[in-house]
Amino acid sequence: MSERKTQIVIVGGGAAGLALARKLGNRYGRSRHDIILIDRNRSHIWKPLLHEVASGSLDPNLEDVGYGGHAAIWGYRYFNGSLEKIDRERRTVTTAPLKDEDGAVIVDRHELRYDYLVLAMGGVSNDFGIEGVREHAMFLEDRKQADRFRQVLLNACLQLNAKRRDDPGARLSICIVGGGATGVELSAELVNCARSLRDYGLEVFDHDALKIHLLEAGPRLLPALDEKVARNVRGELEGLGIDVRTDAMVERVESGRLHVKDGGIIDARMILWATGVRGDNSVERMSDLELTKLDLFVTRPTLQTTLDDRIFAIGDCASCHLPGMDRPVPPRAQSAGQMADCVFDNLDRLQKGKEARDFVYRDRGALVSLSRFATVGNINTGPSGGKLALEGRIARAAYMSLYRLHLLAIHGWLRGSVQIVAAKINKVVRPTVKLH
Ligand SMILES: Cc1cc2nc3c(=O)[nH]c(=O)nc-3n(C[C@H](O)[C@H](O)[C@H](O)COP(=O)(O)OP(=O)(O)OC[C@H]3O[C@@H](n4cnc5c(N)ncnc54)[C@H](O)[C@@H]3O)c2cc1C
The missing domain is CATH 3.50.50.60 (FAD/NAD(P)-binding domain)
Structure with missing residues (x-):
């Protein structure tokens, strides 16, 4: 047998x-x-x-x-x-x-x-049981949701493009809830996307066509990063025209509208929920x-x-x-x-009949990419808890290395290295925005 x-x-x-x-x-x-x-x-x-x-x-x-x-x-x-x-x-x-x-x-x-x-x-993202979130907000938890967000965004951009011919001041309002890495990175990516669309045939599109609101319930953005880095990130985002609000607790979400505690109402055609993990x-x-x-x-x-x-x-x-x-x-x-x-x-x-060993977590630091505008963060330099603040090209390279390590982990060294080179080539030969 x-x-x-x-x-x-x-x-x-x-x-x-x-x-x-x-x-x-x-x-x-x-x-x-x-x-x-x-x-x-x-x-x-x-x-x-x-x-x-x-x-x-x-x-x-x-x-x-x-x-x-x-x-x-x-x-x-x-x-x-x-x-x-x-x-x-x-x-x-x-x-x-x-x-x-x-x-x-x-x-x-x-x-x-x-x-x-x-x-x-x-x-999954934590909606904290807030009324209307599951019904009226979008999430970014898997590819299907990310694809849907892109489709809704592109449709709204096409509609706005048509509208702006008669009303040049019209804008598309998008509200992102959650000032962690996802919310911060998506805000910057959306500005980058808006700036590229004019080259892709949306001729009346420019950087002020999107009005992006980023709401964080806590006192500052990016709690996983140093306070100084978080302050710099806020400055960068505000410089890109993003409306950043901290201590902004969302109490209720309706279709196209958010109620913020002590902060009034925000109208938003698209609402993206990116808070916490549960x-x-x-x-x-x-x-x-x-x-x-x-x-x-x-x-x-x-x-x-x-x-x-x-x-x-x-x-x-x-x-x-x-x-x-x-x-x-x-x-x-x-x-x-x-x-x-x-x-x-x-x-x-x-x-082999041996005892399992305890997990040892090595926090290597955290980096945030603000699309092509900036990359910032800190890496941990050793067990003593030393931190090194990074920005610019070095920060970008360190940020990219996290994904490369993932590719090596799932494809092995040989196939993983080929994938990394292929991704680099694709960056050069492919359009910078996916419009379908
Ligand atoms: C938009 C976004 C940006 C992020 N950015 C960063 C970052 O910059 N840096 C960082 O360190 N972390 C980041 N994170 C967090 C990071 O992605 C997660 O910590 C990491 O992916 C967790 O890995 P995991 O294997 O536990 O879960 P996942 O990668 O989420 O994988 C879970 C898998 O389980 C499958 N699954 C779920 N339920 C079932 C079920 N019932 N039956 C069968 N299959 C199931 C899913 O299909 C999925 O394939 C980000 C997360 C998001 C959503």
């Missing part, structure tokens, strides 16, 4: 899960292991690129990674489905019926066995694993979930409070990649 394979199931092929699937597939292959990646989508795009996809400055088709092809190269199995249930006693996961766009079932509810399970399902609501119904109030899986420092040694949680869907840290590990791309590496080692250790 053939030996039963060790089955490692990863749910979620994002920054954390896809890097882990590649490494596990590459290490163990298919002979004595079955590495399975489950994702509800069929392709992956790195989330920090989504604001560029939304504004049209990046063609997502060039950066998309199809799971099927990736799995074939790296020796794991890809299953298209959405996690619905975890049965810890029977060690199985069940995926919901997979439906086509018309709602017809393509693949029925499906059960998969696991020896080890890694949850890497990412998170777990998806559906997570509550999936299992009896311990969750935080924000529906994140609580893990021990080893990244194993508190109630089950065989189940790990990594990336944005995990809440890992390490000894000596005031807060849980932040939901960032660098944390996701580092957690994937830690779980890769721990899975090896557990299979």
Whole structure:
């Protein structure tokens, strides 16, 4: 009788899960292991690129990674489905019926066995239960949403272009809620987009055609960065004509309108919500694993979930409070990649009968790109907590290196390096704005 394979199931092929699937597939292959990646989508795009996809400055088709092809190269199995249930006693996961766009079932509810399970399902924006957000705001959580934002933006720009022939003062108002990296970067990308549109046939378009409002409920932008950097960023954005408001708490959202506490009403044709990270609501119904109030899986420092040694949680869907840290590990791309590496080692250790090791988070700093106008931030220079402020070309190179590291993590050194060169060539030969 053939030996039963060790089955490692990863749910979620994002920054954390896809890097882990590649490494596990590459290490163990298919002979004595079955590495399975489950994702509800069929392709992956790195989330920090989504604001560029939304504004049209990046063609997502060039950066998309199809799971099927990736799995074939790296020796794991890809299953298209959405996690619905975890049965810890029977060690199985069940995926919901997979439906086509018309709602017809393509693949029925499906059960998969696991020896080890890694949850890497990412998170969603936190709407804080504010009335009207889910109904009237847009989000930037996956490619579909970024594509939709771009389509709505382009349609509104075309309409405005026609209107401006008779009314040269007409403007398109866009409100972005959330002064973190996503909100700040998208604001700058939109200004860049508006400045390019005249060259693309929207002849009465210029930099003041868009009125961009950026609202932050806290006292300053970019809480993850130094105060001085955040102040400089605010100055840059205001210099680009963006209306930046801090201490601006949105109380209610209606169609085309936001009510701000002590700040009146803002009319906006497009509203983008980009605040905080929480777990998806559906997570509550999936299992009896311990969750935080924000529906994140609580893990021990080893990244194993508190109630089950065989189940790990990594990336944005995990809440890992390490000894000596005031807060849980932040939901960032660098944390996701580092957690994937830690779980890769721990899975090896557990299979060899050794104890899992604690995760060590190395905060390398944070950088923000204001499109082609500026890149700023700080990098951490060592364990003593030293910080180096960066701007200009060096900051741009450091910012780009985070994505390059992701490409190397999911494609390996050889293929990853080719992808990096291909991306550079595309930047030169492709139009700077995607208008379809
Ligand atoms: C617009 C934007 C800009 C950002 N910019 C930065 C930045 O500049 N720097 C930085 O460090 N971080 C940034 N982040 C945060 C960073 O992208 C995340 O921290 C990182 O992607 C988390 O990785 P992850 O693997 O946990 O989740 P994700 O990358 O979100 O991947 C989760 C995967 O799980 C799948 N999935 C979800 N639910 C299910 C389910 N039920 N069943 C099956 N599959 C499921 C999803 O389809 C997805 O593929 C940004 C995020 C956004 C949204």
